[in-house]
Amino acid sequence: xxxxxxxxxxxxxxxxxxxxxxxxxxxxxxxxxxxxxxxxxxxxxxxxxxxxxxxxxxxxxxxxxxxxxxxxxxxxxxxxxxxxxxxxxxxxxxxxxxxxxxxxxxxxxxxxxxxxxxxxxxxxxxxxxxxxxxxxxxxxxxxxxxxxxxxxxxxxxxxxxxxxxxxxxxxxxxxxxxxxxxxxxxxxxxxx
Amino acid sequence: xxxxxxxxxxxxxxxxxxxxxxxxxxxxxxxxxxxxxxxxxxxxxxxxxxxxxxxxxxxxxxxxxxxxxxxxxxxxxxxxxxxxxxxxxxxxxxxxxxxxxxxxxxxxxxxxxxxxxxxxxxxxxxxxxxxxxxxxxxxxxxxxxxxxxxxxxxxxxxxxxxxxxxxxxxxxxxxxxxxxxxxxxxxxxxxx
DNA sequence: CTGTCCATGTAAGGCGTTACATGATTGT
DNA sequence: ACAATCATGTAACGCCTTACATGGACAG
Numbered sequence: 001x002x003x004x005x006x007x008x009x010x011x012x013x014x015x016x017x018x019x020x021x022x023x024x025x026x027x028x029x030x031x032x033x034x035x036x037x038x039x040x041x042x043x044x045x046x047x048x049x050x051x052x053x054x055x056x057x058x059x060x061x062x063x064x065x066x067x068x069x070x071x072x073x074x075x076x077x078x079x080x081x082x083x084x085x086x087x088x089x090x091x092x093x094x095x096x097x098x099x100x101x102x103x104x105x106x107x108x109x110x111x112x113x114x115x116x117x118x119x120x121x122x123x124x125x126x127x128x129x130x131x132x133x134x135x136x137x138x139x140x141x142x143x144x145x146x147x148x149x150x151x152x153x154x155x156x157x158x159x160x161x162x163x164x165x166x167x168x169x170x171x172x173x174x175x176x177x178x179x180x181x182x183x184x185x186x187x188x189x190x191x192x
Numbered sequence: 193x194x195x196x197x198x199x200x201x202x203x204x205x206x207x208x209x210x211x212x213x214x215x216x217x218x219x220x221x222x223x224x225x226x227x228x229x230x231x232x233x234x235x236x237x238x239x240x241x242x243x244x245x246x247x248x249x250x251x252x253x254x255x256x257x258x259x260x261x262x263x264x265x266x267x268x269x270x271x272x273x274x275x276x277x278x279x280x281x282x283x284x285x286x287x288x289x290x291x292x293x294x295x296x297x298x299x300x301x302x303x304x305x306x307x308x309x310x311x312x313x314x315x316x317x318x319x320x321x322x323x324x325x326x327x328x329x330x331x332x333x334x335x336x337x338x339x340x341x342x343x344x345x346x347x348x349x350x351x352x353x354x355x356x357x358x359x360x361x362x363x364x365x366x367x368x369x370x371x372x373x374x375x376x377x378x379x380x381x382x383x384x
Numbered sequence: 385c386t387g388t389c390c391a392t393g394t395a396a397g398g399c400g401t402t403a404c405a406t407g408a409t410t411g412t
Numbered sequence: 413a414c415a416a417t418c419a420t421g422t423a424a425c426g427c428c429t430t431a432c433a434t435g436g437a438c439a440g
Contacts, residue, residue, distance in 0.1 A: 002285070002290055009294040028293070029289075029290065032285065032289035033289065079294070083290070083297055084291075084302040084306060086306055086309035086310075089313055091226045092224060093194070093224065093225055094282060095194035095225075098194055098224070099274075099276075100350075101198075101201070101224075101343055101344060101346075101347050102198075102201040103275075103346070105201070105272060105275055110276040114278055118278075133382075145374055147296065148296050150376075151295040151296055153376045154293075155292055155293050157361060157364075157376065158289060158358070158361050161384065162354050164382070165354050165356065165384055166350070168384055169349060169350050169353050173346060184325070184328070184342075185349050190349065190353065190356070191356065192357055
C-alpha cells in the first residue's frame, strides 16, 4: 500500500495529474521509492474507486484532456492514519549480497572486478546525493522550521549515511582481498 | 533470477531437499534475501525443467519420500556466470522513508513515537547481528583463509554497518525533533 | 494429547517491470 | 525534420506473500 499512500501524500499538497505525479516521484522520492508510469495510473484508478481521490477532467481546446486528481476527506484521513502507524519490520533484498555470499565460487580476479564495479556505482550515487544535498541546503536556508523541505533533507541524509557505510564496506573488502588477509572487521571498525 | 541462483549456490555445496533449503536460507541469507517455502519449491521445479538441477527421489519405508536436488554441470556453469557478472544498479524501497518524507502531516508526538518504534526495531536487529557475528568469529577462528564462512561474515558486516548508519540517523532525527532545531546534518556528521 | 519437526506442494492475489499504443505541442 | 515534452492508458509477465492442504514421527 506504500505507493498509494505516497500518491496521497503528494496530492495532499495540491491536485495533480498522473504525469505530474510521475515527475515529482522522480524528483523527490526516487531514492527510496521508485515508481513507474503504469503503476501510477493503475494506483490512481484504484484510489478513485475507493473514494480516496476524485478525478477532475480539464478540457482544453487545443490539447488532449488533462485529468487532475484531488484528495478527498477520506483520502486525507487514510493518509494520516497510514503515515503515523508504525510499520512491521521490512524485508531487505540485495542480489549483490548473494554474489558476495557465494564469493568462494569465484577467483580473486573475478571477485575484485565485481567489487570494483560496485564501488563505481556507489561513488556515482554518492556524488548525486552530494549534489542534491547541497541544493536542498541552499533552498532550506531561505525557509525556516519544520517544512516539507526539511523532511526531504532527512530522507537524503539516510541515503548519504547508508551509502557511506556501504562504501566503507566495499573498500574494506577490496583491501582484504587484495592483501590476502581474510579477517573479519574488529568491533572498532564496525562501529560508526 | 536471484533466488534461483542462491538456490544453485547452496546446491553447489551438497544436494538438498526443498525443506533443507528453506532452513539454510533462514539461517544464512535471510538478512539480505528472505525466501519462503512456496517460492523455493516453485524455483526448484523451474530449475529442474531447465536442467540446472536434477531430482533424486529417496524412498524410505517408514516415512514420506524425500526429494534431493543435485546441481548439474549446466547448473554450475550458470551459477558461476551469474555470480561473477556485475548487476545493474538496484532499486531500493523503504516505506518508512515515505512516512518520514511526509512527516509534516504529523504532529511532533506522532512523529517521535514513530521514530522510537523504528529505533526499537533497529536495536533488536543490532543485537541479533552482534550475536551472529560473535558466533561466526568463533567458528572462523577454527579455520583459515578464504572459506565460505569468511564470505558469510562479510555479508554480516554489511548488515551491521548499515544498521549502525541507520541507528545514527534515527537518533539524530529524534534529537532534532525533540530540541526543535530543524537543521540538516553537517558534512562532518554525514561522514562515516 | 499437543506441539514441533520433517516434508511437499497448490491457489489466489498484489505489486513491479517492460513493452506497446496513441497523439499533440514546442524547441532546435 | 527531429527530438523532447506533455499526456494517458493497456497487456503480459514475473516475483513475492499468505493461506490452504496433507500427513507421519517424536518429545514432553
